[in-house]
Amino acid sequence: MNQPTQHELPSYLNPNDLGPWGIYLEQVERVAPYLGKLGKWVETLKRPKRILTVDVPVELDNGTIAHFEGYRVQHNMARGPGKGGVRYHQDVTLSEVMALSAWMSVKCAAVNVPFGGAKGGIRIDPRKYSQKELERVTRRYITEIGMIIGPDKDIPAPDVNTNAQIMAWMVDTYAMNTGQLATGVVTGKPLSLGGSLGRVEATGRGVFTVGVEAARDAGIDLNGARVVVQGCGNVGGIAAKLFHEAGAKVIAMQDHSGTIYNASGLDVPALLGSYEPQQGIVSTKAGDTLSAEEFWALECEILIPAALENQITVKNADSIRAKIVIEGANGPTTPEADDILSSKGIMVIPDVIANAGGVTVSYFEWAQNFSSYFWEEDLINDRLGRMMRDAYQSTATVAKQHNVTLRTAAFISACTRILEARELRGLYP
Numbered sequence: 001m002n003q004p005t006q007h008e009l010p011s012y013l014n015p016n017d018l019g020p021w022g023i024y025l026e027q028v029e030r031v032a033p034y035l036g037k038l039g040k041w042v043e044t045l046k047r048p049k050r051i052l053t054v055d056v057p058v059e060l061d062n063g064t065i066a067h068f069e070g071y072r073v074q075h076n077m078a079r080g081p082g083k084g085g086v087r088y089h090q091d092v093t094l095s096e097v098m099a100l101s102a103w104m105s106v107k108c109a110a111v112n113v114p115f116g117g118a119k120g121g122i123r124i125d126p127r128k129y130s131q132k133e134l135e136r137v138t139r140r141y142i143t144e145i146g147m148i149i150g151p152d153k154d155i156p157a158p159d160v161n162t163n164a165q166i167m168a169w170m171v172d173t174y175a176m177n178t179g180q181l182a183t184g185v186v187t188g189k190p191l192s193l194g195g196s197l198g199r200v201e202a203t204g205r206g207v208f209t210v211g212v213e214a215a216r217d218a219g220i221d222l223n224g225a226r227v228v229v230q231g232c233g234n235v236g237g238i239a240a241k242l243f244h245e246a247g248a249k250v251i252a253m254q255d256h257s258g259t260i261y262n263a264s265g266l267d268v269p270a271l272l273g274s275y276e277p278q279q280g281i282v283s284t285k286a287g288d289t290l291s292a293e294e295f296w297a298l299e300c301e302i303l304i305p306a307a308l309e310n311q312i313t314v315k316n317a318d319s320i321r322a323k324i325v326i327e328g329a330n331g332p333t334t335p336e337a338d339d340i341l342s343s344k345g346i347m348v349i350p351d352v353i354a355n356a357g358g359v360t361v362s363y364f365e366w367a368q369n370f371s372s373y374f375w376e377e378d379l380i381n382d383r384l385g386r387m388m389r390d391a392y393q394s395t396a397t398v399a400k401q402h403n404v405t406l407r408t409a410a411f412i413s414a415c416t417r418i419l420e421a422r423e424l425r426g427l428y429p
Contacts, residue, residue, distance in 0.1 A: 020099030082118030085159025109414035151184035184369035187362035196365035204238025206357020223247035231306030260287035
């Protein structure tokens with residue numbers, strides 16, 4: 001049978017789609033020439049295993065009924081159960097959730113964690129709803145996707161605008177619907193419900209760990225190195241704090257409210273101590289304010305985009321004057337911007353390596369839940385550091401071997417592992 005033409009494919013498979021899914025497809029195209037005999041399976045990477053779109057109706061506090069659109073996408077589960085967060089954001093789209101699920105597949109394989117990739121989201125602005133309303137949204141959403149999640153099927157986790165409390169509601173809802181408490185159904189839970197020590201800081205700690213490795217490779221002394229961070233949450237904030245403690249100067253930080261700057265270095269612990277996410281970083285008055293254009297053009301050794309995707313584009317890539325870009329966020333750099341950064345000799349540590357600390361400690365949490373035996377935080381941080389360093393070093397080795405960027409190298413390693421599992425398992429029936 002002839003293959004369908006591009007025009008006959010569903011819109012989300014169109015490589016000309018400019019959304020996040022289109023960016024992911026372009027990344028796969030770039031790695032395809034390096035897959036050798038496994039290239040026959042490359043279409044597996046371009047097609048999610050399962051896409052579930054659900055209606056999430058809830059009664060609001062004022063008695064009216066509101067409907068929200070929710071998604072759970074399972075991209076590839078050849079290597080293990082699906083793994084990926086759930087985000088609550090007013091701009092959530094199917095293309096975005098699909099791309100995030102695919103990047104989770106690559107991320108888990110890149111650090112050799114035995115999970116597949118999945119992701120979820122609800123199109124909602126959580127700032128406009130009460131805690132009780134968000135609880136009802138969460139419980140209804142988990143009820144709607146309950147048939148495809150489970151400790152050995154698909155394990156959600158926190159993401160943008162979701163947290164340990166929301167994970168606790170998910171655990172309870174799943175327990176009420178199945179008749180049994182399975183703490184391993186989600187990760188990122190409160191400690192009292194089987195959460196893991198070190199989970200909140202894990203992604204930011206992973207960003208710092210690979211940053212130390214990359215700085216050493218680039219001959220950069222962290223003591224006094226200038227660091228610029230976009231994002232002040234569990235990724236950007238924790239990474240900024242750790243770089244500050246290592247002697248680096250965090251000269252600028254940015255969030256939804258704007259940018260603060262101090263050429264001599266911000267007092268990161270004090271800033272984070274007074275930071276209120278709703279009010280934004282500018283309200284801390286911890287430094288001078290800069291425009292977005294000035295933020296991206298700051299001369300620095302390390303730039304960490306740790307907010308949302310599509311932050312570094314053709315519009316600002318050429319103005320970037322960092323030596324190393326560490327992608328704390330998922331998909332912050334478009335492929336075109338990636339090429340610009342590469343042409344300028346800027347090292348980019350891709351998201352699938354740089355921010356994999358979160359899923360790595362999620363794996364530790366999941367394993368602890370199965371055994372009901374919990375590890376000390378020092379042990380968790382030690383194992384996290386070892387896995388992050390190994391992933392970075394093996395990726396750097398592949399990059400040198402093929403004379404490619406770290407992103408392409410990470411995709412070569414990850415896609416090879418995914419497709420090897422696919423080939424070994426074969427097709428059923």
